[in-house]
Amino acid sequence: MEGLSVSDANLVVYVHPSRSKNVSQAILRELSSLLFKFNETFDGVVLAYAVNALDKHARILSGVHPYFCVRLKANLLLFSPKPNMLLEGKVVKLMRESIHVIVLGFSSAVIVDEDIRDEFRYKSKRGEGKYVSRVHKRHTIKVGTIIRFLVKSLDEEILHISGSLIPDHTGSVGWLDGDVKNSTTESNKKRKQPDGEIEVQELGIASGDTHSANNDRGIKKKKKRRNAEEH
Structure with missing residues (x-):
């Protein structure tokens, strides 16, 4: 940070x-x-x-x-937070209009709705709100999430920070650092790889069976014709 x-x-x-x-x-x-x-x-x-x-x-x-x-x-x-620096903090309160964060356990920060990029959409279920990315469904921000945000300004007297989530490299630290993306990719590979191998094997067996079946039918037809000609 x-x-x-x-x-x-x-x-x-x-x-x-x-x-x-x-x-x-x-x-x-x-x-x-x-x-x-x-x-x-x-x-x-x-x-x-x-x-x-x-x-x-x-x-x-x-x-x-x-x-x-x-x-x-x-x-x-x-x-010493300065404008355009990247800070990390824990979300302690989340509403449709703003996200409230604690930085290093003592400094408060707020990100208002106009400083949250359009990629994120606010959702509420059973009184619990969260922001969900329209692009990556697993990229979510809720209470307890550690987020990375951009500093807009600092009130030195009360140590209050105004932040922004407009840049693409801001959001949930877990998602940005690849923890969620890597686990998702690996799980997809594990699911797809066996299926792919099975499909290839099944296609190979099926095509082989079809080829041999056609040959058997052709041989039987030829035999029937020969028998008919002889009689």
Whole structure:
């Protein structure tokens, strides 16, 4: 999935004097406060972090409440969805007008009906709706389906994504990656191959029998003619 990247960052953490007895814990708390929020500095959402190196020499900042300035190096896992990127998410709600998706378990996305290509047709049975492809009947989208969609825009404040299923390379991940298509093709081959062999064998036997039967009839007719001429 696009939109995920790892960044090597040089960070500066300011620690309150009251936490000077456990600086490492204070740093982890500060880094944890960055998680699952859009950060303009990194131009993305911080999903995880790992501290690689910690500067043992802290600098005290002057002021009414002097803070410790600690420098460190960390690896950050960032989620930075941009327009025209391909994302994957799980369908949690599906209606005729829209498809609602959760991406990476925390970011919501919506695909409205005008951004769903005409190939898909909405069907509802016993209160459960789903989108079914007019071209490939086994290509379906319903609640619980993992889909791949195109990013149109991102609301950075609420981490809400507007998506699209217009391109042909979007839809159910299971179908696009060939799981359904391969299983269908293999099952068809298994059904067709024996039937084909049987048909060929049956035709061969039938044609052989017909040929031999015609020969037998011809021989019998010739014998009858000879017998009639002799008499």
